[in-house]
Amino acid sequence: MKKRALISVSDKTGIVEFAKGLVQKDYEIISTGGTAAALVDAGLEVIGISEVTGYPECLDGRVKTLHPKIHGGLLAVRDNAEHMETLKKLDINTIDMVVVNLYPFRQTIQKQNVSLEEAIENIDIGGPSMLRAAAKNYKYVTVIIDPADYEAVLGELEQNGDTTETTRFKLAAKVFSLTASYDSLIGNYLWEKAGLEQYPHTLTMTFEKQQDLRYGENPHQNAAYYRELLPTSGSLSLIDAVQLHGKELSYCNINDLNGAVQTLLEFNEPAAVAVKHANPCGIGVGQDIYQAYMKAYKADSVSIFGGIVALNRTVDQKTAEEINKIFIEIVIAPAYDQAALETLKGKKNIRILQLAELEGMKKHQLELKTISGGLLIQEEDQKDFDPKDLKVVTNRKPTDKEMTNLLFAWKAVKHVKSNAIVIAKDNMTLGIGPGQTNRIWAAQMSLERAGAAAKGAVLSSDAFFPFNDVVQEAAKAGITAIIQPGGSLRDQDSIDECNKHGIAMVFTGMRHFKH
Secondary structure (H helix, E strand, C coil), rough: CEEEEEEEECCCHHHHHHHHHHCCEEEEEEEEEHHHHHHHHCCCCCCCCHHHHHCCCCCCCCCCCHHHHHHHHHCCCCCCHHHHHHHCCCCCCCCCEEEEEEHHHHHHCCCCCCCCCHHHHCCCCCCHHHCCCHHHHHHHHCEEHHHHHHHHHHHHHHHHCCCHHHHHHHHHHHHHHHHHHHHHEEEEHHHHHHCCCCCCCCCCCCCCECCCCCCCCCCCCCCCEEEEEECCCCEEEHHCCCCEEEECCCCHHHHHHHHHHHHHCCCCCCEEEEEEEEEEEEEEECCCHHHHHHHHHHHHHCCCCCCEECCCEEEEEEHHHHCCCCCCCCEEECCECHHHHHHHHHCCCEEEEHHHHHHCCCCEEEEEEEECCCEEECCCCCCCHHHHCEEEECCCCCCCHHHHHHHHHHHHEEEEEECEEEEEEEEEEEEECCCCHHHHHHHHHHHHHHHHHCCCCEEEEEECCCCCHHHHHHHHHHEEEEEECCCCHHHHHHHHHHHHHHHHEEECCCCCCCC
C-alpha cells in the first residue's frame, strides 16, 4: 500500500515542490480546497477529502476532516494488531504524513475594525485536531507545520526511505508548541472581548521570537528577543522600531531603550532622554529638539557617554552634529532629516533606530517580572496625581516657575530606580540619585551631582521622607522647592524644616516606586 500525505496549507510557500518530491517517493496526496486546486494546477494527482471520508464537506466548510477515516488513519498504532485489524474492518487507510497550516487567526484580529464574527470564523478546528493527532502518533506519522522543514524531510526520505523517529519527535514538539500558542491567542482575545477579570486564575501568554541575541546582560548568559502576539491596542512596541544603521542590538541595549522610551512618553513637548544602565542620566525639555538634547547632555555630560538617547521629534542636522561629538550607543527618534541621518551614519558604531509612532503613543498596560518559579504581573505605573489633589503643605507656596520645574522633576523621578531623588531646574535634570537603599544617600548623590547648580533648583522624591534629613541636605544646597508623596508618620518634621528654610513643599498623595 502506498503511503499517504494529507496536505492542507494556507501558506503555499514551497508546497508544490514539496508535494512533487513526495510523489516521486511514491506517496499519494490527500488534499482539499485551495491547496488541492494549487496541486492539481501543478499537474499532480490529488485525492479529495470527500473521496476518503465518503461524505461531502458541509456547514460552509466547517466540517471536512473531522471523520474516523481521517483520524483513524492518523492515530492507529501500526504495531498494534488490534488497531490495524480495526482499520481493515472499517476500510480505513493509514495516513503517514500531515502537512497543515492553521487558519490565520492572528492576522485576522490584527486587522482594523475586524468584527467578532470574522475573528470567530478564523478559529481553526480541523487543523489543530489533525496536527495533534499526527503529533501524538509521531512514532509512525510525520507532521509538518513549517515550510522551512520541507527540505530536511525530503532529504531524509531520499536517504532513508522515511523520516527518522528523532525528526518526527522534534516536528511533533513544534506542533504542540504551535497549537498551545494558537489556543492561547484565541483565549486571550476572547477573554478581553468578554470583559472578564484582568488577572485570571490560570494565565497563558504567547510570544514569538524575533531574534537570538548575542548574549544577555553578560557574555556568559544566553538571551533572545520576543514579540508579544496580542499586544494592547495602540501600545508602544520597540519591536516595531526600524534599525537604520549599526550592528544588532544587545540585551542591555533593548532594556535601556525601553526605559528611555517609557520616560520620553511622559512629555508632550520636545524632549530628550539619555539612559545609562537602565536609569535616566539626563532629561531635557526645550523649545525644539536641539535645545532638549543639549539640556539632556549638559545634565550629565559624563554619564551620557556610551548611553542611549531617545528623542520625540524629528532629528535635524544641528542636533545630529551635537550627538556625534561624543560616543552614543543608540539614538531612537520618530524621524530623521536626510542630512541628519547621513551625519549620524558617519559614526560607524552608533545604532540608529526609527519608531515612527513614537509621538503620542500609548504605553503597555501590564508589566511582567519573573521570579524564581513564578511571575509577578502588575499594571504599568501610568497614573499621575490630579492637579487639584496637589497639596501645598508649607507656609510658602511654590512660584509658577518652581511649580513648572516641580512637575517636570516629578515626571523624571518616576522613571528612576528607587530609592530615587531628582534635582531639576529650567526643565532639565541636574542630578539624579538612583537605586539607593536609603533616601538620604539618594539625596546626597543627586545634590552632589548637581553641585552649585542646585541653588534655586527643585527636588523630587519618588516616596515620602521618613525623616527631615533630606530637607536639611536640600536646604544646605540651596533647593527652593520640593515635591514628594507625603504620608510619613513624621511628615510634620519635614514640613517644619522646610518652613525653617523658606522652602516650598507640595504633596502629591501618591508614590512612584520603581524596582
